[in-house]
Amino acid sequence: MIIEVRDLRHSFGKKEVLKALTFEIEKGQCVAVMGASGGGKTTLLRILAGLLRPSSGEVTVLEVNLARANEDALDSVRKRMGIVFQSGALFDYLNVFENVVFALRRRKRHTLAELKQRAAECLAMVGLDGTETLMPSELSGGMRKRVSVARALATEPELLFYDEPTSGLDPVTAYSMDALIREVNEKTGATSIIVSHDLHSVLRVADRVLFLYEGEIIADQPPLEFRENPDPRIQEIVQKAEAEQLAQAGG
Ligand SMILES: Nc1ncnc2c1ncn2[C@@H]1O[C@H](COP(=O)(O)OP(=O)(O)OP(=O)(O)O)[C@@H](O)[C@H]1O
Ligand SMILES: [Mg+2]
Structure with a gap:
C-alpha cells in the first residue's frame, strides 16, 4: 500500500x-x-x-x-511526490524550462546539460517538445496545465x-x-x-x-459502479454532469 x-x-x-x-x-x-x-x-x-x-x-x-x-x-x-496545483501555478517570471526544473534544481546539484535533458524528457512526455524558451504568458490554458504536469514529473515522483x-x-x-x-x-x-x-x-x-x-x-468504488450508485447525494452530481453533457452536445 x-x-x-x-x-x-x-x-x-x-x-x-x-x-x-x-x-x-x-x-x-x-x-x-x-x-x-x-x-x-x-x-x-x-x-x-x-x-x-x-x-x-x-x-x-x-x-x-x-x-x-x-x-x-x-x-x-x-x-x-509531485503536485499539479489547481491554477497551474507556474512562475510567470520564469520560462518553461526554468519552471520545469525548478524543484530539481533545489534538491540536488545537476549540470545544465542534465537539467536540459530532464526538461526535454518531461516536456516530451506531456507533448510540449521544444517549448523551453516560451514564457507562461505565451501559453494557452491547456499548455500551462501540461507544463505543470511536466514540472511535477521532473523529480520522478512515486505519488x-x-x-x-x-x-x-x-x-x-x-x-x-x-x-x-x-x-x-x-x-x-x-x-x-x-x-x-x-x-x-x-x-x-x-x-x-x-x-x-x-x-x-x-x-x-470503480467509476462505472459509482455512476450507478443510487445514493441521492451521488445521483445529484451524476445527473448534473449528464445534463451538462447534453447541453454541450446540443450547443
Ligand atoms: N484553512 C482553513 N481554515 C478554516 N476552514 C477551512 C480551511 N480550509 C478549509 N476550511 C473549511 O473546510 C471545509 C472543507 O474545505 P475544503 O477546501 O477541503 O473543501 P473542498 O471539498 O476542497 O471544496 P471545493 O470543492 O470548494 O474546493 C470548508 O467548510 C472550508 O471552509
Ligand atoms: Mg478544493
Whole structure:
C-alpha cells in the first residue's frame, strides 16, 4: 500500500472537516476524490501531501506516518511526490524550462546539460517538445496545465496529486488532459490521486472513486459502479454532469 489512512480526523477550529476516514490506496492506482464543494477534498489532499498535519488518526504515505513524522522526515517524503496545483501555478517570471526544473534544481546539484535533458524528457512526455524558451504568458490554458504536469514529473515522483486538473478547460482540452493523466500513470507507474468534480473526466481517468460528503467517504468504488450508485447525494452530481453533457452536445 502506498497510502494507509486510519481514522483520520481534521478540524479547523470547532468545525470538523474530515470525520474518521479510513482507506488504503495501492501502488500504481489512479484514484479520484470527488465530492460537493466544501466536502473536504482539498483538505484531504493537503494532508496526504504532507502539507497539513491531521488533527488525529494515522496517515501513512510511502511508509512514513505523516501524523507523527518530524520535519526532516516530512520533507523527504514530500520530495517523493509531485503536485499539479489547481491554477497551474507556474512562475510567470520564469520560462518553461526554468519552471520545469525548478524543484530539481533545489534538491540536488545537476549540470545544465542534465537539467536540459530532464526538461526535454518531461516536456516530451506531456507533448510540449521544444517549448523551453516560451514564457507562461505565451501559453494557452491547456499548455500551462501540461507544463505543470511536466514540472511535477521532473523529480520522478512515486505519488502524483492533481487538484482539479480539468477545471477551467474547454471540453476538448479537458479530454486531452485526461488522456495525459492516464498516459503519465501508465508510463511512470506513479500512483495518481485526482481531486475533481468533473464526472466525465473521472469516468475516463480513474480506477476508483472516493466520494467525500461533509467529511465522510460515502462511496468507494470503480467509476462505472459509482455512476450507478443510487445514493441521492451521488445521483445529484451524476445527473448534473449528464445534463451538462447534453447541453454541450446540443450547443
Ligand atoms: N484553512 C482553513 N481554515 C478554516 N476552514 C477551512 C480551511 N480550509 C478549509 N476550511 C473549511 O473546510 C471545509 C472543507 O474545505 P475544503 O477546501 O477541503 O473543501 P473542498 O471539498 O476542497 O471544496 P471545493 O470543492 O470548494 O474546493 C470548508 O467548510 C472550508 O471552509
Ligand atoms: Mg478544493
